[in-house]
Amino acid sequence: MQAPGTGSVEGVARPVTALADVTVAAGHRVPTGITEFDRVLGGGLVRGSVVLIAGEPGIGKSTLLLQAAGRLGSAGVPVLYVCGEESLEQVRSRADRVDAGPGISLVAEVDAAAIEATVLAERPAVVIIDSIQTLFDPGLDGVPGSVGQVRATAARLVRLAKTQDVTLIVVGHVTKEGSIAGPRVLEHVVDTVLYFEGDSDHAFRIVRAAKNRFGSVSEIGIFEMGEDGLAEVGHPSAALLSRRSEGVAGAVVMATMEGSRPLLVEVQALVTPSYLPTPRRLSVGVDTPRLLQVLAVAERRASLPLGSFDVYVAVAGGVRVTEPAIDLPLALAIASARRDQEVPRQCAAFGELSLTGEVRPIPHEAARVREAARMGFDVVLGPTRAGKDAPDGMRGVQTLAEAIEVLLP
Ligand code: TYD
Ligand code: MG
Numbered sequence: 001m002q003a004p005g006t007g008s009v010e011g012v013a014r015p016v017t018a019l020a021d022v023t024v025a026a027g028h029r030v031p032t033g034i035t036e037f038d039r040v041l042g043g044g045l046v047r048g049s050v051v052l053i054a055g056e057p058g059i060g061k062s063t064l065l066l067q068a069a070g071r072l073g074s075a076g077v078p079v080l081y082v083c084g085e086e087s088l089e090q091v092r093s094r095a096d097r098v099d100a101g102p103g104i105s106l107v108a109e110v111d112a113a114a115i116e117a118t119v120l121a122e123r124p125a126v127v128i129i130d131s132i133q134t135l136f137d138p139g140l141d142g143v144p145g146s147v148g149q150v151r152a153t154a155a156r157l158v159r160l161a162k163t164q165d166v167t168l169i170v171v172g173h174v175t176k177e178g179s180i181a182g183p184r185v186l187e188h189v190v191d192t193v194l195y196f197e198g199d200s201d202h203a204f205r206i207v208r209a210a211k212n213r214f215g216s217v218s219e220i221g222i223f224e225m226g227e228d229g230l231a232e233v234g235h236p237s238a239a240l241l242s243r244r245s246e247g248v249a250g251a252v253v254m255a256t257m258e259g260s261r262p263l264l265v266e267v268q269a270l271v272t273p274s275y276l277p278t279p280r281r282l283s284v285g286v287d288t289p290r291l292l293q294v295l296a297v298a299e300r301r302a303s304l305p306l307g308s309f310d311v312y313v314a315v316a317g318g319v320r321v322t323e324p325a326i327d328l329p330l331a332l333a334i335a336s337a338r339r340d341q342e343v344p345r346q347c348a349a350f351g352e353l354s355l356t357g358e359v360r361p362i363p364h365e366a367a368r369v370r371e372a373a374r375m376g377f378d379v380v381l382g383p384t385r386a387g388k389d390a391p392d393g394m395r396g397v398q399t400l401a402e403a404i405e406v407l408l409p
Contacts, residue, residue, distance in 0.1 A: 042215015055196030073103020084134030301357025
């Protein structure tokens, strides 16, 4: 019997490379010229990388990519736009609408082998596939959009990007029902996954990185959908607060962080008597478990009876806030709605709530307070820190009960 590892092998040995001898080419990024998009990408498109842009139909994926293609084309970067869903005429009329210059090549094709051949013949630097769900591999069974086809065509294109050093941007649709034969099965084969968020009833669109081999996943890009395409929103707090509710109870402005940027958003609550055996709890832009916990803390630690009320909460403008710092503003919005008492307009808040009802410290407090002050808020409620001064302009509160006392006396 042979000892493990001493048997004969059938493969062919390949030369190995010392790690130190592997060179990393620097500066291989191509900015798209759309600052908010480049920020999420980590500073532009990396050559030979594959970027997946996922989002619900109608959210603006094609619009953004056509605008990016237009900018790239104008900068002399050859772009091939593969139209799997729309006719060339439709793409042309959208391009006219968003003023995407003439430097884009189009091809209407859904056969992955033909696309591969076209890329080899045309040698574009950037290829946009719109969308992966329309492609099929002729050598495989299954209809376009099936998991098998999506996987196979994506694998083929990823190989192409890596061997030919072309940048590939792939559109993937996610449906509301969450049936995602697409993006989810692709996430691990691509380098970067961007989610396009915001609901199509709101003008704001947020592009968020869920995975990025070449950059941070904490950055977002903010856009507004208008008559002539997506406009970059350079100062999102001002834009988000421009449509603030006025003269109603149940709205509290929160200073949240989106990547390295502070952002002011309005947290809204509606509390109404319930006629259901189990009162309704609905949230938009806030995770439901977080809402349930905040409700429990408000009820038990701040004596706010909510058991026989329906509670609806939302973050205005289609923004999603997943950080715990929303606890305090959320609880205050609920308290304000429950008591039908307005929170003073010049007050903002942030802070995590512990199960004991204490307001807990969160990161980047000073940056949040600065942004609030810049937007004209003169009272910002936040956590206290033992032995430390609060940042200038912040009023520290120890508990939710105290915060309610301050804002809703
Ligand atoms: P689209 O980019 O086609 O979405 P996706 O590719 O994600 O499916 O965007 C479609 C929506 O955007 C559609 O409802 C029309 C709207 N829209 C505008 O409001 N303004 C514009 O300039 C464009 C091009 C689209
Ligand atoms: Mg589209």
